[in-house]
Amino acid sequence: MSDRTGDETTRAAIEAVWRLESTRLIAALVRIVREVGLAEDVAQDAIVAALAQWPATGIPSNPGAWLMTTAKRRAVDEFRRRAKHDAAFAVLARELDEAVEGDPGAGIDHVDDDVLRLMFICCHPALTVEAQTTLTLKLVTGLSTREIARAFLAPEATVAQRVSRAKRTLAEAGAAIEEPSVDERAERLQTVLGVVYLLFNEGYSATEGEDWVRPTLCDEAVRLGRILTALVPDDPEVHGLSALMELQSSRLAARVGADGEPVLLEQQDRRAWDAARIRRGQDALARADAILVGQPPLSPSAEPGPYVLQAAIADEHARAASVETTDWAAIAELYERLGHRTGSPVAELNRAVALGRARGPEAGLALLDQLADLPALRGYHLVPSVRGDLLERLGRPLDAAAEFERAAAMASNARERDLLLRRATAAKALDERSSIEDPAVRSD
Known part of the structure; x- marks a missing residue:
């Protein structure tokens, strides 16, 4: 292996470490330094130091602790610099310096x-x-600006x-870097x-990259969701x-092939779906439903919210033995309720998919045509992707191929782009076979 190849491999490994550790690193640093911007800055300094040192020294056995x-x-260096102007920073510098020197191998606690x-x-x-959502996604999840934009x-x-305005606003407001009270958490x-x-x-x-799915992000979200159900046990939307x-997440293993290629719902081996996660999900949905039943009749709080509705949709898929036996009419109705509740154009896009299954592709295309001019969906690659799927099922493979190619041009994820291009190629091949078998089809 050349030095250049070795450096590239190490750099890729460092980026992977950052993906895994950045959330916990920044979260712990905010507690320690009590300033969001500074926590992010020193975390970035640490990864820059890793990029400079690890190619020569190798990745440490506990990279999170090193960072x-x-x-x-x-x-500490920053607090010492500030201490010249503010005695409060001098105290923090001494406390933090003692913590570092006393436990140099400490990882990220709590x-x-x-x-x-x-x-x-x-x-x-x-x-x-x-701004709240964007800043949290940036700092807590480690998502890129491009991923958040999507x-x-x-x-x-x-x-x-x-993101920049949010950090500045927090600093100007002197926002407390302490765990919020019960009332503040509720808000x-x-x-x-x-x-x-x-x-x-x-x-x-x-959104982008070489991976169709990123299971570590799903696992982190699932973990946080479980913690939140213990923290707020009486909120149906939490459950x-x-x-x-x-x-x-029960489908994750089935969504990816042996070489990392995407596997769509219709081709998935449902025996590979995680039965334990399905049971936990159904139990959580039952808990949410029980809380809703206990609400006063005709109260807005007695109506299922967006997460309960989406969980009910996922449950319909989990209960079905195949795509063909799925209750698509029920799913379309749930998406309609979700759309009314949220005003989300993506909910309507998904309803078009469900209608295409429940009533035929013409019904799905009719709804999709109504969504075509919505500003939020312009440039969204799943719109032509869904259209291509519906056209293919309608027996118009050449039109479907054009839509798949258009979707591929919009897609940022390499695996998804390859999948769409493969579908376009297959649709063109189907059109050619059809014209050979029945020349009259193309006689006009």
């Missing part, structure tokens, strides 16, 4: 508390809901500005749930989100 110790030392604490801090009421169906520049809960949901979605269907993630 934490390095970040703490960077924080992980669960730290991660949740950081999530609730990022959802400070001084920020708009959009989740919001927004331009990258808009997301980057939102911020819905935003936290939204962030966990987006984190899971990025793991379930990665609904946990149910949704358990049910969806």
